[in-house]
Amino acid sequence: RILQYLVPVKLLQGKMPSQALLHKYGLREYEGLVQALRRGNLRIFNRCLEDYQGAFIRQGTYLILEKLKILAYRNLVKRIYLVQGSEKVNLGSVEKALAWLEEPIDMDEIECIMANLIYKGYIKGYISHQKKFLVVSKKDPFPTDAIIMKS
Template sequence: MLFDHCVVYGNVVQALRRGDLRLLRYAFQEHEDRFFRFAVYLVLEKLELQVYQRLLKKDLYYPKAEGPKQSSPAEVGSNCQSIEMVIDVDEVEGIMAMLIHKSLVKGYFAHKSRVVVLSKH
């Protein structure tokens, strides 16, 4: 029984650690019936924001290339894993707004210049 839970929740835990949205969505699809049966699907679905947060922080705090501490706009996203889905600008803005609103990321939008400014602290 313990092994069964490790298989079911293992991908969710790995997705949180890695900031891997694709793995999280795969885990939801693979074990959706079990998550509904145990009444944890909605709770687990809320973890998606934490995965976005981890993905963003991993890319900003641990840049791929050695060099200056600040990432240039071209470098941001260099560590992101390939996600086989299309996300439009409005969806990204919504995700960023939610992360900022929930205090998972510190930052603000500069709408005039179409930039989001994030703090590392």
């Protein structure tokens, strides 16, 4: 029972439990959520939150889990960065990926999300507003030590 509360706290710290651990202790409601966070898949993330909303609200963990969405954005941008193989992440690619993931967001909101990721230290870089690029640092652009969520 304590794992119902420990898992969300550890997720906020960027520590992902294994699927085996979740399965062993019957925490199936977290399996899809963890997988979605790892992959940056906002469609699955939103679906898991919606499917288990009642259970998460009863446990008192829903609002904590909702805060994890920013990590899903971070990991999506990281995947795009790895695919593009360049320090310049085209925000148009982010927009297309989000639309494909059923999370259609306009460019202004995407820039706002990127600004928040930079501000919180989840991404090292800057936004080129005119060129619609996120330019990430050549050294450690997605620091893992910055993932500990700041309230």
